[in-house]
Amino acid sequence: MKRLLTLPLLLLAAPAAAEEIGECRFSRETLSFAGTPLEQATCLLRKVELQGRKTPQKLPRAIVRLMQDGGAPSAEQKAAAIAAFQEPYRAYAASHADAPVSQTAAGLPLAYFAIHDTSTPFYENKPFPRRLDTDPGVNSFEPYLPGGIAREPVAHIFLNRHGQIWPGHEFAEGWRATKLESRVVGPAARGRFVHIETVQPRRFLPGATTRAATHGPKPGFSKAQYRQLAALYVYTSARAGRWLIPGFHATIDGGIPDAHDDPQNFDLKQFGRELERIVGAAQR
Numbered sequence: 001m002k003r004l005l006t007l008p009l010l011l012l013a014a015p016a017a018a019e020e021i022g023e024c025r026f027s028r029e030t031l032s033f034a035g036t037p038l039e040q041a042t043c044l045l046r047k048v049e050l051q052g053r054k055t056p057q058k059l060p061r062a063i064v065r066l067m068q069d070g071g072a073p074s075a076e077q078k079a080a081a082i083a084a085f086q087e088p089y090r091a092y093a094a095s096h097a098d099a100p101v102s103q104t105a106a107g108l109p110l111a112y113f114a115i116h117d118t119s120t121p122f123y124e125n126k127p128f129p130r131r132l133d134t135d136p137g138v139n140s141f142e143p144y145l146p147g148g149i150a151r152e153p154v155a156h157i158f159l160n161r162h163g164q165i166w167p168g169h170e171f172a173e174g175w176r177a178t179k180l181e182s183r184v185v186g187p188a189a190r191g192r193f194v195h196i197e198t199v200q201p202r203r204f205l206p207g208a209t210t211r212a213a214t215h216g217p218k219p220g221f222s223k224a225q226y227r228q229l230a231a232l233y234v235y236t237s238a239r240a241g242r243w244l245i246p247g248f249h250a251t252i253d254g255g256i257p258d259a260h261d262d263p264q265n266f267d268l269k270q271f272g273r274e275l276e277r278i279v280g281a282a283q284r
């Protein structure tokens, strides 16, 4: 059914091959956003505010350096990333450390590291649980298993507030989790992005009755999540053989109708600090 619904959209979109899509100007031909890696990261890491508004923000030094210098994580940095993982994912990551990652049907390599929040559980008008980082309901992976909120896991990785990781798809599998990929460009984009779902609950904004008007908790994520997210970024970049360009779901889909508004309350500075711990501690 899904296939039948998306087909007319793809046909409509096909003639405008040279068009640039969305606020960060994605090209159907190169399957890249516009500009240098640093310019792309600057657009893709704009702060995602309530209801998907975006504001420019300064990138952490670690990200600026990686985007400017290019290259790939060293063997030491890759090892530091694996060492930073919690078990049992550490053993899983180590066993897949030399496995290839996805590429597109046209042979373009994996290039983008997409950060999401799960917006689950949804509490409607009830308050958030007091201790989000240890609450069993918030941190359960059950909603994300096949047949939960979707027929198949919606992302490659699910990361809860304890810092535990459940891999929904191996990174070798091209997967899609944005409107840009699933509704606009279609299967040609598959393999260009890895998708990380970071557990964060939601509830209605005051007076709201639709999921278009919700808010997340403040602070948005736990320290363990930033640490594991940084390790995942270095690990996937190492397996890809290049520093991936990080971005947020809402900025990747920015300018596309009904774009999502995740991740909310993402502290880019804290992510930068955790990234520095891994890439700075290991010799480059």
Ligand SMILES: [Zn+2]
Binding pocket: 115, 116, 117, 177, 249, 260, 262
């Ligand atoms: Zn998302």
